[in-house]
Amino acid sequence: MRSRGAYHPALTCSAGVLLLCGVTVAQPLPSQTHLVAASDNPNDSFCAARWDRVGKFSCDGNDLQHQTICGCRPPGFDTPSLWVNAGVLNDKECYSHLTGVSCENRDFSPEGIVACSSEWQTTGSFTCDSGGIEHQSICGCLPTGAENPALWTKEGGGCYSHTTGRTCSSRGGTLRGIWDPAQKDGTWRTDLNDPAAGTIRQPLTLLPCTFEIGDPYLIYAGPTYWRASTGEVTCDLSSTVYQSSNASTSSDKWPVDNFWVVHANNEFAFGSDDSCSDGGANTGPPGQSKRVSAPGNGMFGFEFANSNVPLRKKGVLALDTNAFPNCVGPVDKGKIPFISFGLQTNRGAGALPITYLNDPSYPDVLRFSATIEDIAPDGVTSSLGLSRANFGYLFFEANWNAKRRWVFVTLLARYPAASYFRHYSVSHWNWNVAESMWNGGAEIVFISAEELKGLCPKGALSAALLAPTIGSSQSYAIGISEIFRCISRSERASWSDPFPDTPIGLTGIHWAIEMTFGKNWEKMSIQTIDLAY
Numbered sequence: 464m465r466s467r468g469a470y471h472p473a474l475t476c477s478a479g480v481l482l483l484c485g486v487t488v489a490q491p492l493p494s495q496t497h498l499v500a501a502s503d504n505p506n507d508s509f510c511a512a513r514w515d516r517v518g519k520f521s522c523d524g525n526d527l528q529h530q531t532i533c534g535c536r537p538p539g540f541d542t543p544s545l546w547v548n549a550g551v552l553n554d555k556e557c558y559s560h561l562t563g564v565s566c567e568n569r570d571f572s573p574e575g576i577v578a579c580s581s582e583w584q585t586t587g588s589f590t591c592d593s594g595g596i597e598h599q600s601i602c603g604c605l606p607t608g609a610e611n612p613a614l615w616t617k618e619g620g621g622c623y624s625h626t627t628g629r630t631c632s633s634r635g636g637t638l639r640g641i642w643d644p645a646q647k648d649g650t651w652r653t654d655l656n657d658p659a660a661g662t663i664r665q666p667l668t669l670l671p672c673t674f675e676i677g678d679p680y681l682i683y684a685g686p687t688y689w690r691a692s693t694g695e696v697t698c699d700l701s702s703t704v705y706q707s708s709n710a711s712t713s714s715d716k717w718p719v720d721n722f723w724v725v726h727a728n729n730e731f732a733f734g735s736d737d738s739c740s741d742g743g744a745n746t747g748p749p750g751q752s753k754r755v756s757a758p759g760n761g762m763f764g765f766e767f768a769n770s771n772v773p774l775r776k777k778g779v780l781a782l783d784t785n786a787f788p789n790c791v792g793p794v795d796k797g798k799i800p801f802i803s804f805g806l807q808t809n810r811g812a813g814a815l816p817i818t819y820l821n822d823p824s825y826p827d828v829l830r831f832s833a834t835i836e837d838i839a840p841d842g843v844t845s846s847l848g849l850s851r852a853n854f855g856y857l858f859f860e861a862n863w864n865a866k867r868r869w870v871f872v873t874l875l876a877r878y879p880a881a882s883y884f885r886h887y888s889v890s891h892w893n894w895n896v897a898e899s900m901w902n903g904g905a906e907i908v909f910i911s912a913e914e915l916k917g918l919c920p921k922g923a924l925s926a927a928l929l930a931p932t933i934g935s936s937q938s939y940a941i942g943i944s945e946i947f948r949c950i951s952r953s954e955r956a957s958w959s960d961p962f963p964d965t966p967i968g969l970t971g972i973h974w975a976i977e978m979t980f981g982k983n984w985e986k987m988s989i990q991t992i993d994l995a996y
Contacts, residue, residue, distance in 0.1 A: 661748030816968030860971030
């Protein structure tokens with residue numbers, strides 16, 4: 464997003480990959496990726512072959528494991544001796560049964576898990592129920608009293624939850640929290656809700672650009688382009704149909720909630736690509752420029768992989784224009800691939816805010832660690848004569864006065880002019896895809912982790928730039944309310960509307976990588992995600 468803007472992803476609706484459009488898989492995808500179509504009535508469909516590994520698992524007081532599945536029918540669902548009808552949740556039929564497995568014999572038993580630190584009361588993730596009571600979930604370590612079922616509930620996967628005894632606030636019951644903090648569920652999906660979106664079957668709806676075109680930092684980002692016939696920069700309202708949808712997911716069914724959302728954009732992304740000498744032209748709509756598969760299987764890669772932290776996984780973002788063509792050779796067209804994953808209200812993270820800013824009743828300190836798993840060596844491989852450029856990001860979304868606002872933090876920057884965004888206050892990014900989670904675009908403050916630490920030390924509790932070397936790793940702790948307040952009250956930013964003092968919802972947390980110039984590659988992992996006080 465350095466000079467083109469943020470982006471998005473979705474499924475693949477094209478002959479030879481998926482006759483989605485008739486939902487016939489013509490050829491398999493690489494491992495970890497499944498192309499599916501959403502059912503009009505998911506309650507009428509049977510669960511996929513891996514039904515025994517989906518749904519929610521819990522343990523009762525007798526250490527017996529229960530499985531609950533919603534939205535599809537498991538084998539034997541209508542046999543009372545096998546399954547109990549658990550009612551309806553979010554318009555989905557649910558079924559529950561005993562799996563026959565003892566929780567004590569599973570990998571989520573406390574055996575082998577270390578005790579949490581003395582600060583366990585402020586770690587993990589916090590949510591509020593409909594009665595305004597706060598709940599805490601901790602994964603990967605044993606909180607004090609974990610063996611006492613009167614104090615803690617085993618959630619499986621090395622996770623424990625309990626009520627803290629605190630009430631939330633007047634907004635109790637309107638908070639989602641991080642639905643999968645250990646990334647152990649690991650379901651992900653691309654942005655556009657309709658798996659056929661952007662194809663002839665379901666053309667995109669492009670709206671007028673929200674912001675005036677001409678922001679010097681994002682002048683050619685998203686739908687804005689230079690019209691040769693007039694010499695003007697204008698807003699694309701006509702590029703609504705593409706060869707493929709490129710919608711992708713890790714699930715056997717198209718998820719409608721409880722998923723991490725992935726966005727894969729390859730600028731310039733609107734309109735048809737001119738033919739590329741290396742055959743790497745885009746095939747899909749903006750945000751789903753090419754299919755997303757497991758790292759190593761395509762230009763855009765994403766997966767949840769095992770980590771070095773017991774019972775927690777890591778999200779791995781990958782880009783590769785060395786093994787997979789992207790209009791870089793022999794003549795480099797200067798494409799800019801970008802891929803992100805994260806939590807977004809109304810796109811996999813529920814309909815409620817993730818947390819609230821400006822309210823001490825709610826957790827707003829994001830903790831995580833980032834590691835550069837792989838990166839191309841520095842050097843010139845582009846016909847443009849420019850050295851490889853690589854970036855890593857974290858960005859937050861809050862909304863006030865009906866406008867989307869992002870604080871966009873650079874975690875990695877390998878580019879000679881990487882600090883040039885210091886000269887800008889608030890940038891205005893247009894994104895006019897009505898079907899997208901980011902429709903309408905956003906006002907954005909771009910800031911590096913290094914600058915953020917100096918400007919807002921009370922918010923950037925732990926923040927530093929990653930070195931562009933394999934194995935470089937950093938732990939982060941970001942007070943989200945504080946950085947929004949600090950940036951807004953400094954000379955660094957001037958939002959079109961002042962940042963309010965009253966509580967507002969946090970509706971997005973995303974991590975991303977981006978690169979350009981020649982045959983290049985990059986892989987960054989994110990793990991130990993927690994939202995705490």
